[in-house]
Amino acid sequence: MVNKPIKWLFVEIDIDSYEHFSFDLWMTIIRSNPQFKPKRTVLLKEYFDIDKNVEEIDRVIRHYDNLFNIISEKTGNHIEREEVFFLIIASLGKDIQGISVDDLRGFFMRSDKLFIENIPRIIWKDIDQLLKKIKEKEKTASILSNTAFIYGDSLRKVLRQLELEQYFSFMIFSDEIGMSKPNIKIFEYLYKKTQELRPLHRSQIIHIGDNKIADQNGALSYGMNAKLVKF
Template identity: 35%
Template sequence: MTLIRSNPQYKYERARVIHERYNPSGKSLDEIETVFRQVDLLANTINERTGGQLQAEELHLWVIGQAASPEALADVDPVALYEEMETVFLTHPPLIYGPETLRVLRTLQDQGHTTSLLSNTAFIKGRTLRKAFPALGLAFDFELFSDEEGVSKPNSVFFERMLARVPVSRHDVLHVGDNPVADGQGAARVGLPHLLINVNRQGIEHLLRLT
């Protein structure tokens, strides 16, 4: 929700997969979609509170367990299920957050600023997001994803790993995000200035006024 947002068709299709193939109790499609939302919110909260990272396979199994029963997990191949969900995601890729997003990023890059990505993940892994970025027109100096690092924002370890890779002084880094806890508190813990956008009537174009 800083640079991209979920494709509603992806959310519908992932629920349909569970509804049609892992739903012995006969829950409705709407109920499955509700379970996805609940698991997503709870997983994000757990990751923020612990600084750790629940993996995508775990989250999909969690949905099935909630939608059906724990016993239903015995017949699920979590790796194959994720590959199926990855196909659904890439068929219905995320949407650029707003019409100004790419323009601002390209302007900053043209001005000589580096742009790097520090992202928490949930149902979709970093490796899958990397596959989607080129078609969206997104390119960064580097990307760090929580599922690959095993830690999540606001964990200071995650921010320090980013700072170890940026090609500029940490005093020249501005962290931009949409989550007051993960982004705001996380950046503050390591002494970084931060800018919250899209949740406070302030868009990414504010970056151009700062520069």
């Protein structure tokens, strides 16, 4: 008798066909809390005394967020958030000569605190059941995520609060290794991390994410399996 893939919400995943499950994070497992970004916009305005309304500031933040996601996908390199925010602040009419990297880091400390206080929402509603089943079958799972304005240390705290951290053998964030999906080197790094757990062939690994370029094409180009999900 052939086992059919289990359908988790709208996603069919045949757990028995793979030994390691790599998951994207943003828009695959979680999405931003709708209260966070407006609060971050107000914080940016007040912290740097920006003489623009919050709607204009929000528009500029979204523009550069989207732009740098595209650049990261095309180059495969991680772009430091300090660089992005210097451009954002300059675009909003502030003279960045008077703003130091330490000033920005002070802003990020407060922004990260807001992020944790306004914790992201889980969008893959039965992800805990899927991860539990993977663990029960003595298989392994990990996170492989590009990061832009929110870095890996804060995302680990979020997964801990959401009681999901326990299911992942390791987590890879682009800000911590200087590479972004779909760079083949980041999938090579993922493969090396799985080998530290136990010997596996690339065909025994599946990467699951929402982005066709970064997740699906990136994994397939390295010889892994891929599953595209949309919620």
